[in-house]
Amino acid sequence: MPTAILPSPASEAKGLANVGNEAGSKKRKIICFSDFDGTIFMQDxxxxxxxxxxxxxxxxxxxxxxxxxxxxxxxxxxxxxxxxxxxxxxxxxxxxxxxLEIDPDFRNFHQYCISNKIPFNVISAGLKPILRRVLDTFLGEDLSAHINIVANDAKIAEDGSEWKPIWRHDNELGHDKALSVQEARSQAILTCEDGTIPLIVFIGDGVSDLPAAREADVLFARRGLRLEEYCIENNIAHAPFDTFADIQREIERMRKEDEEKTAGNGLLAVFNPRANLWRRVSSKTAVPLYATKSAVAGVTA
Structure with missing residues (x-):
């Protein structure tokens, strides 16, 4: 199997910020990042x-x-x-x-994101060729093409004699998910209109998702798994979910609430500045998150 060429982190992050920009609009209020294994698919x-x-x-x-x-x-x-x-x-x-078994409501959620021009990105410590093939197969290539995959690349020999990861970052993690989200946020800010700060949503299931979750404004944790347990143990604000239908309902609620309020008083206007302030004054090892009580209550119900 030929090895794909890995784009530079900066150029890929710029692409993440512009997904769904076919209509020419540069304003991006919500950008979704999701883990893959255990989140979109139940298995690893x-x-x-x-x-x-x-x-x-x-x-x-x-x-x-x-x-x-x-x-x-x-x-x-x-x-x-x-x-x-x-x-x-x-x-x-x-x-x-x-x-593999896909989340039963992910297809509908993905279509919702496409219809509402909400960029949806997979962020994973896995290998990009595998993730893309899985998405192409379970969603179809047309729908899969709307999902950006931020993951390690790979060199896989045609005869299968070698599977070698090509790491995104030169560190012990191989892929620093937090850095990838930071890059995408920086690029998204440049494309937003009227100084709007993008709302970063992260969806995950395990403790390994915490570095990326630290960069998010809203965190969804799959109910009953380690990420939710960790959030409860450490009093980290989060919204538990059972399927992507729960996430879709909450994002739609946030979108409508923001549209109904005047500029300067909307949900996003008070949501993001606080998250950004937290990031400026917090330590690198802490896990920041600001989520409204209503967001958590809405999903729990």
């Missing part, structure tokens, strides 16, 4: 491959534990897991296709 694409045609579940679980304890970096352990694959891409994908 990498785990499906490693457990079935790679190092096996037992070794993968040991490597996951070493990442959690800090014994090995995410990048180092991941390279071993991806390196354990020796199967052609198409064969590996057939296994994933049978094992």
């Amino acid at each position: 694409t990498g785990h499906v491959l490693f457990d079935n045609v790679g190092c096996g579940a037992k070794r993968r679980e040991l490597l996951d534990q070493q990442i959690k304890t800090g014994e090995r970096s995410f990048r180092e352990a991941s390279e071993e897991m991806w390196g354990s694959l020796h199967v052609p891409f198409d064969d590996g994908f057939e296994i994933m296709k049978k094992a």
Whole structure:
């Protein structure tokens, strides 16, 4: 399989800010970022491959534990897991296709984003060729094309003899999700009209999503999984969700509330400045978030 050329972070971030700009409007009030594995799809694409045609579940679980304890970096352990694959891409994908289950309401939510010109971006520590193939298959190529994927690229040999990640960032994470969201926010601000500050929404399921969630104004955490548990344990404002229908309902509520209020008094007018102020005065290790009580209550109900 040919290796895709990875665009520079700055150029890709600019693309994220402009998704849905076909009509010529530069104003972007809401931009969505979502984790992939465990969020859009219930299973982890990498785990499906490693457990079935790679190092096996037992070794993968040991490597996951070493990442959690800090014994090995995410990048180092991941390279071993991806390196354990020796199967052609198409064969590996057939296994994933049978094992993966998409959120039942994601297709409708994605169509909602397209109809309302809300940029939707996947942000993942996985491999872009895999994620794109999965989305093309489950959504169709036309709908999949509306989703930007911010992830690591990969070099995958045609015969499957080598699966090698091409990391977005030269650090122990391989992909610094927080940096990717920061870049997209900076570019989005430049495209907004009348000084509007974009509202960044992040959707996730695991603690590994926290670096990106720190950069968001609104955080949706899949109910019952580790991200929600962590938010509850550490008193981090968030809106739990069961399916993407919950997220769609809340985003629509926020959009309508903002439209009904006069400039300067709308939801976004008070939402973003506070989030930006928090980021200026907070430490790098803290997890910022500002979400209205009504947003959390609305999804819980």
